[in-house]
Amino acid sequence: MALAGVLYFWVVMQNLSTKTFKNEFVDAFPGDLTGDRKPRQTPGVLYSKALPTPVAKPALLAWSYELANELGIQDPNEQDVEVLGGNLVTPSMQPYAACYAGHQFGNWAGQLGDGRAITLAEWETPEGKSWELQLKGPGPTAYSRRADGRAVLRSSVREYLMSEAMYYLGVPTTRALALVTTGDKVVRDMFYDGRPAYEPGAIVMRVAPSFLRFGSFEMLAARNEKENLQNLINWTIDKHYPHLTGEDRVLNWFSEVVERTATMVVEWLRVGFVHGVMNTDNMSVLGLTIDYGPYSFLDNYDPDFTPNTTDLPGKRYAFGRQASIAYWNLSCLANAIAPVIPEVPKLEERLQFFEDTYWAKFYEMMGNKLGLDQVREADVALVAEFEKALTSIQPDMTIFYQLLIELPLDMEGEADVEKHFQDSFYDELQPADRTGLYKLIQQYQARLKTNTCTREESVAKMRKSNPRFILRNYLLHLAIQELEKGENTLFLKLQQAMKDPYSKRFDEFFEIRPGWATQQAGCSMLSCSS
Secondary structure, three states: HHHHHHHHHHHHHHHOOOOOOEEEHHHOOOEOOOOOOOOOOOOOOOOOOOOOOOOOOOOOOOOHHHHHHHHHHOOOOOOHHHHHOOOOOOOOOOEEEEEOOEEEEEEEEEOOOOOEEEEEEEEOOOOOOEEEEEEEEEEOOOOOEEEEEEEHHHHHHHOOOOOOHHHHOOOEEEEEEEEEEEEEEEOOOOOOOOOOOEEEEEEEEEEEEEOOOOOHHHHHHHOOHHHHHHHHHHHHHHHHHOOOOOOOOOHHHHHHHHHHHHHHHHHHHHHHEEEEOOHHHOOEEOEOOOOOOOEEOOEEEOOOOOHHHHHOOOOOOHHHHHHHHHHHHHHHHHHHHHOOOOHHHHHHHHHHHHHHHHHHHHHHHHHHHOOOOOOOOOOHHHHHHHHHHHHHOOOOOHHHHHHHOOOOOOOHHHHHHHHHHHHHHOOOOOOHHHHHHHHHHHHHHHOOOOOOOOHHHHHHHHHHHOOOOOOOOHHHHHHHHHHOOOOOOOEEEEEHEEEEOOOOOOOHOOOOHHHHOOOOOOEEEEOOOO
């Protein structure tokens, strides 16, 4: 029996360079098959053929062994690295760039599409599940507009690490299988301020059941391609929501997208994640976090924080506005699919479910973060008091909640409370904040004593809900600096730490953001080129 198990293992593990791939999306929809990469409008098609542009010398920098094992992908050999670098397209691959549109920063942008991403094919696992394999940074496509279709090392490291870090945090996300350097230099103007510079190039292979976005449906609606729109909706439901049947299945599908989107945003808020660029072309129809660019975790708790320089001064995509933007984006999706819905008022009703769904999930999440046995009606006010206090004091979010887990139930006195949370403060407490925090903790301790669960059960809830390690921007910045110098010590350590974010194993990173990082480019603020 043991021998059979070993043989089975070797049968199911396959190489990227020898796998026979599926191409169901390409087979199902009209596309521009010319392979022409000249920037242009592509009406009537959902994708354009796009062959990756070869690079000088692809070299493997990172490989997600856990994801590879899950998918049945063998550790990469030299030929596989050529695939990861875009230098090798196997006979069964039909690479393409998807055509989609979107609202960017609240404004209709028209056709966008995969400007620096190429989907190679679909990998079928031994269990029959299908995953799209996509290269980010393999060269220009028909949707690159005036750009080069390339990605640089810093943005690729950020995408690779955060995709996997979010997975281990338990947040719905696309994944990253591999990161390769290209041996080429790429010119980037990091902050669009007229100071372009050469940077090392890199490519990420990212993986998801689908990279379909809200903008995929917006594109077809805007062009009045009703047949393509209906076909895309039907295909999406058949492939990714097969449990939905009956005459109301499109409405029920939209309801599930609403629910998944609410879940995703609540999970962002749980761990303090700020996406930074929640355009409708960056919203997954599967409710996955997609397109990691100018993102950040919160250091000091500031609901008005946005890490994206392009989002200034309005801060449309700030941490505390992400739920309302998700609702706005869902309304754009509703408008896009409305042409194929016989009764639009029913669609509007499904959209309104977002608010109730979001708040129910939000309070459940906050109840777990605070270690409550259940969220009672009076607890809504308690949650609001925590929000008010944290917004005023602006402690480090991650460290504050960790210290809250360790809070004694009998703590008394303002000085003792201040001392307990001292390691989470970026600034000295003002008298009013000191008093406010003390009163809040008194109220919280009194509430904990009414729990119907044990203290141990309460703490267990909190430990599962509050990460102890997060990929802070300054850590990513330091790791990228090291990699650019040919060193990978911190990069490897962060890959270990991100896989165990709820333990104390990596407490060397358990500290507030250092002062030098407050105004450091790539730490405090980033651009869409990040």
